[in-house]
Amino acid sequence: MKVELAYDYGVLLKPKVLLAMLGLYLTTFFTSSIFSGDFSVNYLQFFIGFMAVALSVSGANALNCVYDQDIDTLMTRTSGRPLVRGTISLPNASLFSWITLGLSAILAVYLGVIPLILLVEGAGSYLLLYTVIFKRKTSINVLFTAPSVAAPAWFGWYLGGAPLYPVGLVMGVLVAIWGPLHLWSIALAFTKDYERVGVPMFPSMVSRKKAIKGVLAALLTLIGSSYLLIFWTNSSLYLMGVTVLNSILIWAGYRLYNSESNKAGWLLFKLTSPYILLVFLLFMFSYL
Numbered sequence: 001m002k003v004e005l006a007y008d009y010g011v012l013l014k015p016k017v018l019l020a021m022l023g024l025y026l027t028t029f030f031t032s033s034i035f036s037g038d039f040s041v042n043y044l045q046f047f048i049g050f051m052a053v054a055l056s057v058s059g060a061n062a063l064n065c066v067y068d069q070d071i072d073t074l075m076t077r078t079s080g081r082p083l084v085r086g087t088i089s090l091p092n093a094s095l096f097s098w099i100t101l102g103l104s105a106i107l108a109v110y111l112g113v114i115p116l117i118l119l120v121e122g123a124g125s126y127l128l129l130y131t132v133i134f135k136r137k138t139s140i141n142v143l144f145t146a147p148s149v150a151a152p153a154w155f156g157w158y159l160g161g162a163p164l165y166p167v168g169l170v171m172g173v174l175v176a177i178w179g180p181l182h183l184w185s186i187a188l189a190f191t192k193d194y195e196r197v198g199v200p201m202f203p204s205m206v207s208r209k210k211a212i213k214g215v216l217a218a219l220l221t222l223i224g225s226s227y228l229l230i231f232w233t234n235s236s237l238y239l240m241g242v243t244v245l246n247s248i249l250i251w252a253g254y255r256l257y258n259s260e261s262n263k264a265g266w267l268l269f270k271l272t273s274p275y276i277l278l279v280f281l282l283f284m285f286s287y288l
Helices: 002-012 015-035 043-067 088-110 112-136 139-161 164-189 191-197 208-232 239-260 262-272 274-286
Strands: none
Touching: 002 043, 002 088, 015 043, 015 139, 015 164, 015 274, 043 088, 043 112, 043 139, 088 112, 112 139, 139 164, 164 191, 164 208, 164 262, 164 274, 208 239, 208 262, 208 274, 239 262, 239 274, 262 274
């Protein structure tokens, strides 16, 4: 029973989202360390930063599940979450969320003012701007997740030792551009879910053709922006590698444009999942 409860709390944290955000922290931290020319790593600071991001993202994800429990019950994609099945109560989930967020804030205070600001900006924009204010009110709701997905990248870059401006800022902006594309592609595959619960996600509020054109516009924006990092690379590895990645996304986008199917939308979602981490890894390896 305890193992099952622990598993349910793990599901509450949205582990795939958590792993993606931790991946951003890891890649930007070490890339920043290499970029600054100082290969010595303060492992205590690295570990505390890692735990701060893990706790912040976990707490924000869990609190998002608490707030969205009513619509999660009606959506096929989220109907298996612990709060929907009743294996974790809303009060317990809420308490767990706030304790986790509080612990992350304590760790951020130890790291300094800027890490604390970045942590509050990340969790706050996801919970307040997206979840509470805009998710159920506007079709461009996912744009308000941009600061939250960029925050772990900025957090890692700052702790790695290099100045946030300009490279760290650009990396965060790339994540902010990637986020809406990633969310819109899954919303395109689960349009009926969002229509059923009345959440005005862009793909569910316009015609299929307009939704696909919007997703493809976001895709092209991300692809074009990915080449900005070329200005700070030391080899052709990044250019060649990112071009290969972009070619795969262009193929997936073309397939979506031709078929207009949920399957093609789901494929684009799956392909965009590791994209931003692979871009950052290519950027890091271009310095090795």
